[in-house]
Amino acid sequence: MQFREFLHMLQQTGQLLTVSQEVDPHLEMAALIHRLGEQPVLFQRVKGSSYPVVAGLCAQRSLLASGLGVTREELLFTLARALNNPVPPPLLATAPCQEVIEEVNLYKLPILMHLPSDGGPYVTAGIAVVKDPEFGRNVSFHRLMRLDATHFAVRLVEGRGTHAAWQKTGGDLEIAICIGNSPAVLLAAAMSPPPGVDELAIANALMPTPLVKCRTVDLEVPANAEIVLEGHITRQLVEEGPFLDLTETMDMVRRQPVVEIHCMTHRQDAYYQALLPGGLEHKLLMGLPREPTIYAEVQKVCDCVDVLLTPGGGSWLHAVVQIRKHGPDDGQLAIQAAFRGHTSVKHVLVVDDDINIYDPVELEWAVATRLQADSDVVILSNQGGSSLDPSAWHVPGEKSRTAKMGLDATIPWRKPSGELRSEEERAAFRKVRYPAVPLEKYITK
Ligand SMILES: Cc1cc2nc3c(=O)[nH]c(=O)nc-3n(C[C@H](O)[C@H](O)[C@H](O)COP(=O)(O)O)c2cc1C
Structure with missing residues (x-):
């Protein structure tokens, strides 16, 4: 299922909780998502932003399985099949994720500040698309700490695909960050297939995942993403963190690269997707x-x-x-x-x-x-x-x-x-x- 179909299905089957009261992404929303046990939730009115926020969509195995149209027991084998048999995705000329092209202002996005001890507000459910000069496209999760209206600090774990690609290019590396993704794209982005194997081809093997070319960078992104941020990973380093990590303990502050965003596209009435760091969804993905x-x-x-x-x-x-x-x-x-x-x-x-x-x-x-x-x-x-x-x-x-x-x-x-x-x-x-x-x-x- 695509992101919106999945959301619709959760709504139709009574699995999506809708909060119509205004909620603040600064410290209030994350605490509420946690209090709700990370059940799928839609925040319709978000303080300081016109984007509704969804969270907890993939916090249970059964949810991910239904998003892929299989049973919980079939998940492991479904993923293994897609990992071993990627299918190159088709390229579309136009796509929903580019319905609106907007001047970049990251303050307009409802980026959650999760805990008072965090280094800043963080994008947590964004997947990053880059091109490795040797191996081609690489797609993975990277948390992004907002620095100002056009910059993030990005956490690149050493040795992983994005870090390797950034190291190979002596200069800046083009990046596209997609927010609001289907379960197939989220799962594929969390995989580490051998170098040269395209995660979006794995996503496409799990479920049709057509792509579209970005507007300002030489990258392709899932056509049905809700929001796409186009930019560069620069050579400039800043302090990133602290931030709550998978183990439910605070990750340390490190010198990490700055990402500059110069184009933002999105769907009409786009949803912003959030994911609780250290929560069930983070662990499962x-x-x-x-x-x-x-x-x-x-x-x-x-x-x-x-x-x-x-x-x-x-x-x-x-x-x-x-x-x-x-x-x-x-x-x-x-x-x-x-x-x-x-x-x-x-x-x-x-x-x-x-x-x-x-x-x-x-x-x-x-x-x-x-x-x-x-x-x-x-x-x-x-x-x-x-x-x-x-x-x-x-x-x-x-x-x-x-x-x-x-x-x-x-x-x-x-x-x-x-x-x-x-x-x-x-x-x-x-x-x-x-x-x-x-x-x-x-x-x-
Ligand atoms: C929710 C979530 C958040 C993640 N955050 C980061 C991150 O901030 N930095 C990072 O390098 N990897 C992060 N990862 C792990 C990578 O996305 C994952 O290991 C991916 O498979 C790496 O693929 P690669 O080895 O092909 O680059 C995260 C994974 C998930 C599921």
Whole structure:
């Protein structure tokens, strides 16, 4: 579904809360979005801006799945298929996102100031389109701190596509920032396919995503975006941050590039899309696109059933890998493969296919009844890790260092003596289930 179709569907099915009372994007709106548990919400009247704001549109797996027209269970495989089979998007001559061309004034946009401790108001749901001189188009999320009417500070994580492209061009790098995107574009932008693979072709494989040429820069953007800001990433650096990050802790202040915006286009009656930093939507969009890459690596070494990056780990640092075991060492093999599949993963938990990986109590039960710490836990020291983990070792400009741990909570095929357990002995590890009972036979309402 396109952004507006998705919004309409949420409205029609009673899933979109509409707030008609005026709300201030300066500190009030973010607190309210949080208080509402990030349910999809439309703020019709926004203090200081004529743009209505929508938030929380993709804060649940089921919402993202319905936006792509699949079930929650099909999400991982749908993403994996699109990642492996991108379809180049068509180019349109005219597009909704260019219905209005306006003089740039970033103060007119309802950019949220989320917390008093933030470095400034931040665009959080904008996706950035750039062209790498070697590999072509790259699309990714970058938070943008408003500096004045035409400038932002942009957070470019070192080594990622936009940063690499900016480093290769000795001068300024053209950028287009799109706000108000379909679930397909948001998910594709959060992926890190191999260099040269176009994220907008992945979005187009998920759902038709036609593009249009920008007005002032040599870039193409999704034709159905609500708002497009065209400009350059300059060589000038300023202090960016502090800002609440994925781990729900404050990210530090860094010297980051200034973005200059010189053209703004938008749809008639455009919506501004917001996303709560450190919230469910932020986590889900970060984590979901990594689950297929972990799955693909684990599948190379054993029979992988499902993968989940859990919200307690910021949907980034903790992976649960579900496997169908065919040999005694499959659990250990899956741990190593999961670390390869997503290098930011710090802790991996491997379980069998009888465990519901969406139920934290079942996961803990598997650890309690199937794991022995001296044989089933792998600990690795001084590994490359995530810049987002506050407890990791951070050296500016270098990959963060961390310890990693893998827990094999699958049914142990070996006894403490090393001898293999029989199938019957392994079956004794399974939960004894009570039979199903037709309640209506006993209880009448
Ligand atoms: C909501 C959200 C916000 C993000 N913010 C940033 C950011 O500010 N800077 C950054 O470099 N990456 C950020 N990311 C991560 C990148 O968008 C993501 O890792 C992307 O896959 C990078 O792709 P690339 O490796 O092809 O450049 C964010 C991701 C999400 C989902």
